Structures are given as structure tokens and as C-alpha cells.
Amino acid sequence: MAPETRSAIAAVVALALATAPISAASAKGLLIGFSQATLQSPFYVQLKAGAEQAAKADGDTLIALDANGDINKQNNDIQDLITRGVKVLIINPVNPDAVAPALSAAQDAKIPVMTVDRAIHGDVVTYVGRDNEKMGALVGAVLAKRLHQGDKIIEIQGDAGGTVMAARRDGFNKQVEAAGEKVVMGPYAEYVRANAVTAMQDLLQANPDVKAVYAHNDDMALGAMQVLRENNRKDVLVAGVDGLSEAVKEIANGNQYVATASNDPIRLGEVTIQTAQKVAAGQKVPAFIDAGTALIDKATVGQYDTSGLFARHK
Incomplete structure (x- = not known):
């Protein structure tokens, strides 16, 4: 192919690429x-x-x-x-x-x-x-009202050193300790239900006088509730965080699981x-972007769609 022909073709291709619509x-x-x-x-x-x-x-x-x-x-x-x-x-x-x-x-x-x-x-x-501290506080306020001064609460933690864990712990503890309730800190169960089941088996045996269980997410709280029910302890209140639909359905249908915080x-x-x-x-974006949260309890549970894995506000 002659050099001038190649140049002409190249020019046509370049023009076509320049004018072609971008997908x-x-x-x-x-x-x-x-x-x-x-x-x-x-x-x-x-x-x-x-x-x-x-x-x-x-x-x-x-x-x-x-x-x-x-x-x-x-x-x-x-x-x-x-x-x-x-x-x-x-x-x-x-x-x-x-x-x-x-x-x-x-x-x-x-x-x-x-x-x-x-x-x-x-x-x-x-x-x-x-705002994970707010989440813990919302749930803590519910338990603080349901319990009495001196009542014992078992707290199952998320991950050691985690910022979410610390915030959910601090927000919750401020509420219940202000009401005079006693918190027993459980182990770090890494937000995994199976780990919480194992932890709760030991915690219940060591604390038969427990009145409530709070876990740093609903998956762990549901694991704790499984152990409570296996031991015929439906008198112990349970609360978590995240708005897992399984937990929200428990709030709607029963009286043992009392609260969670939305975290879609x-x-x-x-x-x-x-x-x-x-x-x-x-x-430029803000240093912190808050996706928002809300309390889900018996009074608000009807506002949430539980068809997915996590509850979503209707």
C-alpha cells in the first residue's frame, strides 16, 4: 500500500473515532x-x-x-x-x-x-x-425503660478495637448505666451468629439472673435469643442493631426481641x-456522610418492609 494511501486511511479512521458517539x-x-x-x-x-x-x-x-x-x-x-x-x-x-x-x-x-x-x-x-453511637443509644433507651435499677444486661460485642463496636457500646452503655442497670461485657463475637451462640451458652450459665441481652448487631442478638429459648428463658429481653428483617419480624410478632436500629x-x-x-x-465532599438511622420497635415496626434480608423503610 502506498504511503499516501495509508495516510488517507489513517485520517479517515481518526475522524471516525473523533466523531463517533461515546457509549x-x-x-x-x-x-x-x-x-x-x-x-x-x-x-x-x-x-x-x-x-x-x-x-x-x-x-x-x-x-x-x-x-x-x-x-x-x-x-x-x-x-x-x-x-x-x-x-x-x-x-x-x-x-x-x-x-x-x-x-x-x-x-x-x-x-x-x-x-x-x-x-x-x-x-x-x-x-x-x-452514627453508630446514636444507634446504640436508641436501643439502650428502650431497654432502660423496660428494666429496673440494678437489673443485669449482658452485652455481646462486635470486633476488638473496631470503631463501630466502640460507638455502639458507648451509646448503649450511657443510656442503661444512667438508669442504674448493670452491664456485663461479653466476648467479641465478630458480628457472627454462631460465635454469639457459643458465647451466650457460657454467659447464661455464669449469669442466670440476666434480665436482657444487647448485641452489637442483630445476627449476634438472634444467636443469643436462640440460646435463651433453648433454655426456656423467654423472660430475658433481647435487642440488637442493624434492622435485620428476621429481627424486625421478631419485634412485630413477639415480646422478647424489643428493639433494633435501622442500618439498611x-x-x-x-x-x-x-x-x-x-x-x-x-x-469536594463532607468528611462524614451520614446515611441515617431510626429506632425500630413495637411502635414503629409497621413502617418497615421486611421482604429483603434487611428491613427498608416503606
Whole structure:
């Protein structure tokens, strides 16, 4: 082919590429990295689903990796996401401090970092989550009214050192301790029902005079209630956090499970991706974006749709 012919063809191709309509996928096509602490909790499974749906709807690609509760794996996962060229990085940290090496690596690569559901003790663009201290306080106020001064409450904790755990603990304890009730701190059950079942078996044996159980999520609270029912202890009140539909149905249908706090993970995933898109575009966002919460108890339970894994306000 003559050189002038090749030049003419190249010019035509260039013109065609320049004037061709850009597809929605290529117009957006944002590559987003998401490092999750764990997928052992149904909340985090739904958080991932909500984020994936939101990214796909806007023509973006979400690479989500599961650290399975292992901080070393999470640091390696984040390095993998950096190597794969993500334009924004979302971290749900296993530990708020131990993720520092990965955070530093992302900053060196000039990749903006944001956190979801759990905060990091470090410099990030924004934290998307909910007021977990308020959640604990909402549930604590219900139990404080239902119990009497000196009554014993068993508290089953989430993860050691976690910011969500600490906030849900502090908000709850301020309410019940102000009412004169006694809190017995149980072990860290990592937000997993099976772990809470094992913990509750020992806790009930050691505290037969317990009047209520509070767990840092509904999955653990339901595990504790299973043990209570197996031991014919329907007199012990139960409360959790997150608005798991199974728990909300218990509130609607019975008197043992008395309260939870709404924490719709699908919505949280949607808000997270919307925020990531703004961050990647260079827009300024608030340091904390609150996805909102509300008390779900006998008085408000009718306002929630429980057809999905987590209750959603109608």
C-alpha cells in the first residue's frame, strides 16, 4: 500500500473515532476498588450487593475483595487494587490502625481513599456510614425503660478495637448505666451468629439472673435469643442493631426481641458508590456522610418492609 494511501486511511479512521458517539460505559467506565473487612456477616454481603448494583447502573466497574477478617490479607488486597489501577479506593477496615500501610501505599499512588461503615485512624477523603453511637443509644433507651435499677444486661460485642463496636457500646452503655442497670461485657463475637451462640451458652450459665441481652448487631442478638429459648428463658429481653428483617419480624410478632436500629446496607452501598463517583471526579465532599438511622420497635415496626434480608423503610 502506498504511503499516501495509508495516510488517507489513517485520517479517515481518526475522524471516525473523533466523531463517533461515546457509549455510556466508556463515558463513565470508572474503576472502583472496594476492600471489605469480611463477608461473614449478612450486613456486609448486602453492602457489597448495594455497591455493585449502584456501580453497574452507572456503567462503572467495582472490584470487591474480601479480607475475611485478616488484616494482612486486607493490606495485600489493597495493594492488589492499587496495582490494578483503581481510580478511587473504598476501605471497610478490619482494624482502624493496622490498615495504615495500605493507606500509605494508596496515598503514594495518588489514589483517593474513602471508608465505609467503619472509620480509619488516618487521613481519608471521607467516611460514609451512620452514627453508630446514636444507634446504640436508641436501643439502650428502650431497654432502660423496660428494666429496673440494678437489673443485669449482658452485652455481646462486635470486633476488638473496631470503631463501630466502640460507638455502639458507648451509646448503649450511657443510656442503661444512667438508669442504674448493670452491664456485663461479653466476648467479641465478630458480628457472627454462631460465635454469639457459643458465647451466650457460657454467659447464661455464669449469669442466670440476666434480665436482657444487647448485641452489637442483630445476627449476634438472634444467636443469643436462640440460646435463651433453648433454655426456656423467654423472660430475658433481647435487642440488637442493624434492622435485620428476621429481627424486625421478631419485634412485630413477639415480646422478647424489643428493639433494633435501622442500618439498611443496600442504601449504604448506594450512597458509597455515589460518593466515590464524586470523589473520582474531583468534587469536594463532607468528611462524614451520614446515611441515617431510626429506632425500630413495637411502635414503629409497621413502617418497615421486611421482604429483603434487611428491613427498608416503606
